Amino acid sequence: MTKKNNSFVSYVTIISIIFLIIFQIGCQESNNPVGVEDIVASKTETIIPLTGGIIEITTENVGIIQLIVPPMAVSDTERITIQVLNKYLSNPFSNNIIPTIRILPDGLRLDSLVTLKLVLNNPVSDTSKTILYYLMKPDLALPLKTRWVNKSEVIGEIYHFSDYGGAVPTEQEIQSQAGSLINQFSCDVWNWQSFSQFISAMLEYIELAQLLGYDDLAQQLINQLEQRIIDQVNSFLDQPIPEEPCGYYINTLLKYSEMVFTMVNNEALVERCQNRISEVLNRCYIRGEIEFDYDYSYSDANGTIHRSHSGFVPFYVNTLSEPHGQVNGNGTVEWTGEEHAGECVGTEVLTGNVTLTGELEIDNQGIAWLNVQITETYSGSVTVVCPGGSRVLPMNPPTTETNVRFLMEDGAYVINPPPTPMTGYFKWILHLQHLPGKAYCFEND
Known part of the structure; x- marks a missing residue:
């Protein structure tokens, strides 16, 4: 085997999306400061892109909390912290089942979804009506896409770090939150993570509406969600392709295109996404x-x-x-x-x-x-x-x-x-x- 007169500085960047372009524009969320006295337990681990990692903490007021970060989910080495509070931060639900879980650095966007796994000390009675949620602001919460293993163990998907909780929303709260979310949520086109969290939340609210028999509301939300995806993706595709598209840009393009291919009935937009993917992939693989x-x-x-x-x-x-x-x-x-x-x-x-x-x-x-x-x-x-x-x-x-x-x-x-x-x-x-x-x-x- 021969070797040229080159030395590798780091080839990890090739696998972890080379030449990452970091955009700081994002969806706004309320800042909920807490004091040291509000924190029941805290654990910090250093997570590197190549291997990812798992952070686990156990508390009496929740149970076992695991944050599972897959390889390449973070673009840089990060000090990631889980904090468990002794209270519920102000939120739109009347029946909370766990205190607030804070994941830091607050607002850190991920290159792929991260898993939040809970094994609760107090099992829930009805998993179909129980949610984990991302607290965007005191009067607006986004339910996570979740999978209940049993009445104690639940796995949720998150796209950025913030404040999270769990609740059993009432029928009125479901209707109110779904309507508020579809009407109030806005997000910069470069922030696919927050938009993905919005999509997951709306799908959860649609499923809850169907479960409760609100079929007209569910269909209305489906139609509105489809149009929001069309508008968001078209706005992104209207942006010029950066000179170096092989990092954040192509990742964002692939995430948005997946939404279009799986949830939108719009042939023109599908073709537009396919053409853009072909153009950019040829410059990035x-x-x-x-x-x-x-x-x-x-x-x-x-x-x-x-x-x-x-x-x-x-x-x-x-x-x-x-x-x-x-x-x-x-x-x-x-x-x-x-x-x-x-x-x-x-x-x-x-x-x-x-x-x-x-x-x-x-x-x-x-x-x-x-x-x-x-x-x-x-x-x-x-x-x-x-x-x-x-x-x-x-x-x-x-x-x-x-x-x-x-x-x-x-x-x-x-x-x-x-x-x-x-x-x-x-x-x-x-x-x-x-x-x-x-x-x-x-x-x-």
Whole structure:
């Protein structure tokens, strides 16, 4: 394997969305200061992008609280704190089931959703009417998308850090909050996290309205929500594409497009999203080729065979969405060979369909490796010419799979010997054609 005169500063940025553009404009929420005397328990952990992490705290007034941060959910190393209060911060619900849980840094936006898991000391009686909520301001709360494992254990999804609680809202509170949210909520187009939280909250209120038999209200909210998505996404697409779109911009585009593809019946907007994604992805994925160079021979008392394979198979590495670092590629490789047995000569001509899969890996030294599984399926024929005539025979050798590990540098190569008793080599060469934000990943020695 060869190595150029480059040193890796950090290749983590490639997997964690390279050259992140941070926008500070966001949806406003009320500030609810609390004193030290209001905090029952607090725990802080340092979370890094590559690994994520879990913060867990247990209190008598709630139970077990877990914040599960997946890899790449934070764009920078963060000191994240869970605080459990001894009171309910002012909120629009009359029947709260847990005191306020505060997650800091307040307002921190996430690149992917984070899980808030609670195992309650006091089980709820009806999970279908119990919510976890994000407290946007004292008179407006957004229910989280939740999954109840049982009457004590609930899992909620959050998109940014703030104040959270749990409640059993009344019918009047559901109607009031749903109406207030759809009418009052506004969000900057760059803040997909808050808009996603809004979408989840509205879907929860719609589900509660349907559960209570308010079908007309539910349909009205569905129609209004669809229009809000259309307006928000069109406003985002009206913004100019930044010069470097391979960070926050593409992440925001993919999040908004997912909303359109799953919740909106608008062909023009769907096509607009698809066109924008194609335009931007071409500028953001790692792209390259693997060159195939096989040369091997076999001989015995009956004759000799000499074969060579050559070709280039393109691939890309997904650096933008989960699963980060996934390798995908396919193409063809040509196989030529010559057989000699007595007075007969055989000429082999085959074409191989090649599929590349695998992942980009960062080792514990911060060095990037490309782990690729190569699957080759060949078909063709051999033309045998003897003094008495010629024949064309089909050749369909079995599919092979080979695992190859490249140093993630242009020109790196791997050489394997062929199976015995053959002599020669199987060689693969890595060609990197496009590295988004390359200046941020390498520096010259």
